[in-house]
Amino acid sequence: MKKLMLAVATLTLATTGAMAQDTVRMGTEGAYPPYNFVNDSTGEVDGFERDLGDELCARAELSCTWVKNDWDSIIPNLVSSNYDTIMAGMNINEERKEVIDFTQPYTPAMPSAYVALAADADIEGGVVAAQTSTIQAGHVAESGATLLEYATPDETVAAVRNGEADAVFADKDYLVPLVEQSGGELVWVDGFDTVPLGEGIGMGLRQSDAELKEKFDTAITSMKEDGSLNELIKKWFGEEAMLFE
Template sequence: MKKLMFAAAALAMTASLGTAQTIRMGTEGAYPPYNFVNDSGEVDGFERDLGDELCKRAELDCTWVKNDWDSIIPNLVSSNYDTIMAGMNINEERKKVIDFTQPYTPAMPSAYAALSGDADIMGGVVAAQTNTIQAGHVAESGATLLEYATPDETVAAVRNGEADAVFADKDFLVPIVEESGGELVWVDGYDTVPLGEGIGMGLRQSDTELKAKFDAAITEMKEDGSLNELIKKWFGEDALIFE
């Protein structure tokens, strides 16, 4: 009987060692170039590239889950997935609810875009995506804040006259402004607004071991230069990188 019990335990241990831990990576899939859904219906973008590499280095088996932005933190806390990689800036308010890895981007600037460079962004109406640091900034600026569930809706609000300007991550707005044919322009003096601590991976506060694994993988990518190369790939040669 003892031999049978020992054999069963050894078999269970072997099976456990041979099975990689599966981690569900939550993202929005609607915030290029950070994350988006490609023509094949798959999650794509900077964070997909980075997340897959981090999982490989951490020896984790990762799958991707798409979730609307306005419920992305509650669904992490409710264990519907295990991480958030969705262009989420690290700030003190979010730290009260979830934990973050170290940032995997420098503190990327935000920007205001409008139909005119002299748009009133302090006393007018400004569109921002709900539950973002940009929305919080607008709310404290004196402008009237219009919040929308998706980033595309914030841009549409400017185009259809509902808002005087949109405030968002500059990296999100750059291709939209450039491809607008002059319809959208940067607000004078507000094309680069420092905001946030950098973008990091959100995790449940109880998942300290998982956080440590991802932190180690991010550190490794910073040290070998591969993280900077990914940033340049998706944001251009002039993008902010880690020194």
Template sequence: MKKLMLAAAALALTAGMGMAQTVRMATEGAYPPYNFVNDKGELDGLEIELGNELCKRAQLECTWVKNDWDSIIPNLVSSNYDTIMAGMNINEERKKAIDFTDPYTPPMPSAYMALKADADIEGGVVAAQTNTIQASHVASTGATLLEFATGEETIAAVRNGEADAVFADKDFLAPSVAESNGELVWVEGQDNVELGEGIGMGVRKSDTELKEKFNTAIKSMKEDGSLNAMLKKWFGESALQF
């Protein structure tokens, strides 16, 4: 009888392990170096590498879901996936709808980029990706906000003359400046604008246990230096660190 009970317990444990819920991690896949689709057609970037390591440390089975930016929060709330890792800055407006883990980047600077350093960012047209803290900031100025679904479209709007400047995360814009042979430049004095509280993982307000598991994993990476090493890998030696 004892052997039968032990066997039954082992079977129940195995079944429970087999039914363990997979944590579905959403990202945009269009915001390098945070997240993008590489030449092999695979999701890549800081957040993919970091997310996989966090799942490993938290002993979670995770899978990635690619989702457009403009619906990424509604789909989390609707339980179409369980987390968001998509270059999402923590701010008070977003906290009304979802919760966040501790930040896995320090507050990252935003910047204005244009075809000329004296572009009019107060009275002109400024492009920004929709539903971003940069779009909200532009809307609070005297500039005309021109919103696009993706970051790449905001850069294209500057190049084709639709917008006088683009406002976005500096790390996102930096490669375009570096590779443009002088065509694209930072707007003078506007290449280090501080917004937000840092970038974190979005979770549903009800998922407190999941949030704490990821917080513990993030803390361990901060303490052993591996998070700073990852930030340097993706953002360069001058990357802001913890």
């Protein structure tokens, strides 16, 4: 009887695993436009990564759902199996690869930038705001400046506007519309409007999910080869965006 029960339990687990393989929970922050954000009119996750993730799932023949999670716990909750992937503007770096795995990059190595209220802001000896647990925060911590970390990207920009920080350091693609819409209040710091950083942005997965990683890698490769990934990058980041060759 015990052997029969064990056999049934094993079969159930195997079946559940197969079903989980076909339904993938896509984790994102939903607060980092144009990569990902919540559409006010629909209440749904939107942005470059929503478009891209849906297309990758279609090509991989996977059913996908989207889950929002705060940035500061986004890796721990992936490891804890609260979702199956991370698509949240996450740069690939060695520190993160010690904890999770990544697909190949689905963007080139997009530059970061410093923004302030004055073009001559002191970014080496002053106070610089960055979102916690980002490669930008790590860069500032090693630069000699005083790092102020915030949970959300909006708070980093607010810190500059209210005088708590001399500058903010973030992905340039996130900062571009904020600078353009600020009416001259926010400006690029001279000589630091384009700072190469990171290996490109990829999808994070648990290190045990090699089969799922392979499926998404194959889908990303197909989009690079047929040009549709570059078209999606231009749709969300503009005609001047960095593209795959």
